[in-house]
Amino acid sequence: MEIRHLRYFLAVARELNFTRAAQTLHMSVPPLSQRIKAMEAELGTPLFDRSTHHTTLTSAGEALLPIATTVVTEFDAIPHVIRSRDRRETVRLAIPDVLNPAHRKDLSHNMSAVADRYDFQIRQIPSLDMEAELLNRSVDLAVSHVDSVHPEVSVTVLDREPMGVLVDARVFSAGTQLRAADLRGMRYARGPEHWDLGTDANVRRLADYGVDVSAGLRFSDISGMLMLLRTNRCFVLSPLGAEAVRQLDPTEISALPLTDLELALTTYLLRKKADRWLEPVAQNLTDARED
Structure with missing residues (x-):
């Protein structure tokens, strides 16, 4: 054998x-x-x-x-x-399509702190593919917006970032104290797969407030999203700290939290439980940066 x-x-x-x-x-x-x-x-x-x-x-x-x-x-x-006796260990790290800027900086800082021991090779792949990539040993660690319940995969919560509503500023202007009930009768616009990750539970909660969550409105990039928001009575869910959100013109598009409903996107660190050599690396990447 x-x-x-x-x-x-x-x-x-x-x-x-x-x-x-x-x-x-x-x-x-x-x-x-x-x-x-x-x-x-x-x-x-x-x-x-x-x-x-x-x-x-x-x-x-x-x-x-x-x-x-x-x-x-x-x-x-x-x-x-x-190899670790004589040189740095190579760690293949998968990152998702979108990362919060602050979290991205923390990860970069933590990787730099152990650069004398580990050489990180970064791959950007969709979160939905990360579990399979781990199990196939195509990557060693994965920063994912999708949880895993696979018995061979270890999961650690890295970050929970607040999500909010992107909406035409003519409907709700910047600074509006927006409640979930204010979205009644509006339509939820879905984005590409990586944009919608982690939002299903949030969308189901909004449906209880009379929001139309059917999949009729879709966009594939920022330009498409802006066109939908400006020409339809609809809204988009997004992490409020995303770089794309920060670049929006507040006189055109408002980015608003919901005052009565907490929405969040969770980011996880995934690795195979059997890969015990990765425990120090995983611990380093999950450490919060102290400025």
Whole structure:
């Protein structure tokens, strides 16, 4: 049995679906199924129950899972242990499409503080893809606007930033004490996928106040958003500290918090629990900067 066989087993155990597991391994289903069967033949017992519509672990599979996880984790840690003796460790960090400016500066500051020990390679990818990238080991850490409930992923809250309403200044001028009920009868305009992350719960709460949250109005960039706001009785939800919001002309577009409803966007730090070598890095990135 080779280490790759344990990787195949872990992928199927993680997904409990041969098709999805094959996709994460960048291979087709037949060879994956054959290699799992070969493992089962070598061990003399089934590892998965395929008798139902859903793949499940057998008792033997359950027993192998923690052993395989430990073996693969320790194997993958070998390069980090050896390289860290002589040079900086490389950390592949994924960041989302949009980051609060203050939070971005804090992250940059914290990374600079450990630049003698770690070399950060930054990738910008959509938050919705980050969990899969972590599990595939395409990245080591991910700053995401999407939470994870995957049992192999560790989640730490990095930041909660207030969200507010962007609206035509002719409807509500800057400085207006805006309440959720004031939006009754208005339409919610949805943006691109990364813009809407984390807003679903907020939108559902606004629907209780009589807001039209149907997906009829959509925009794909700032110019489209401005056109929608100026020509329709609608509004947009956005983090109030976003750089794009700060650049808006307040005489044209108002950025207003809701005085009676707290809206927020949460940013998380994700990593694989098995990657214990990343614990000092994760701790550093979650430390608040003291100016």
